[in-house]
Amino acid sequence: MRNLKAVEGRGAFANVVARRRATPAFRPDPVPDDLLQQALELGTFAPSGYNLQPWRFIVVRDPDAKRALRAAAFGQEKVEKAPVVIVACGDTAAWKDADLDRVIADGRSTGSIPDDKTASMIRRNVNAFLPKTDMGVWVTRQTMIAFSFLMLAAENLGLDTAPMEGFDEAMVRSTLGIPETARVIALLALGYADPPDKPFGGRFDLERVVYDGRWDTPWRSLSIDKETLLVNPRK
Numbered sequence: 001m002r003n004l005k006a007v008e009g010r011g012a013f014a015n016v017v018a019r020r021r022a023t024p025a026f027r028p029d030p031v032p033d034d035l036l037q038q039a040l041e042l043g044t045f046a047p048s049g050y051n052l053q054p055w056r057f058i059v060v061r062d063p064d065a066k067r068a069l070r071a072a073a074f075g076q077e078k079v080e081k082a083p084v085v086i087v088a089c090g091d092t093a094a095w096k097d098a099d100l101d102r103v104i105a106d107g108r109s110t111g112s113i114p115d116d117k118t119a120s121m122i123r124r125n126v127n128a129f130l131p132k133t134d135m136g137v138w139v140t141r142q143t144m145i146a147f148s149f150l151m152l153a154a155e156n157l158g159l160d161t162a163p164m165e166g167f168d169e170a171m172v173r174s175t176l177g178i179p180e181t182a183r184v185i186a187l188l189a190l191g192y193a194d195p196p197d198k199p200f201g202g203r204f205d206l207e208r209v210v211y212d213g214r215w216d217t218p219w220r221s222l223s224i225d226k227e228t229l230l231v232n233p234r235k
């Protein structure tokens, strides 16, 4: 089993990763608006296929709404107790409504799409690829990247988080007015832990989850201190 030890003063990113726990209980203290704003800004800096950014986040702070959401999340207490719950959704239709146009306009104005010919090619590719794609899988793939960015950004800002998949999608939909064209991907409770936080549960050794070149060839870890490996960038 692999463990991860936070090291103060170096490897800031490794520390954030190591420190994060799925917080079981939250204090009622509110999350300052500027921290919430920063976490949302950083979360939505995530990459996505064709830069289409199909994630949609509903920030739920109203106590009545959180109570209703808790009922849709199999009664999980943290949904009501955490000061903020972010409902991460993936919009399966926005790309063809207006988002592809926006991505192309943004790309043209920043220069990341250098000319109209490239813009037309992107439009053709997206229109050929997405209609043949399982959009539930596609929006999940994209949204969970932004969700992870958001979770780590929040941790870096001194907040605690709890990711959740335990919810009834139809109930969450009707509670928050989410259309059928959007999938509810995950919930993220956000706030400050009511200690004790949960102990770290360990992670599989790399040999169990990483292969070297082929499925039948397990990764062989270097015999160096894993702590060093994680916090010491190659410079």
Ligand SMILES: Cc1cc2nc3c(=O)[nH]c(=O)nc-3n(C[C@H](O)[C@H](O)[C@H](O)COP(=O)(O)O)c2cc1C
Residues within 6 Å of the ligand: 020, 021, 022, 023, 076, 163, 164, 165, 166, 167, 186, 198, 199, 200, 201
């Ligand atoms: C996508 C996802 C869904 C999860 N759903 C729930 C949930 O519904 N309820 C819950 O109590 N914990 C949930 N968890 C928390 C996991 O149990 C927890 O992340 C895991 O045990 C590892 O612990 P750690 O996050 O503290 O390292 C979820 C985690 C993830 C990533």
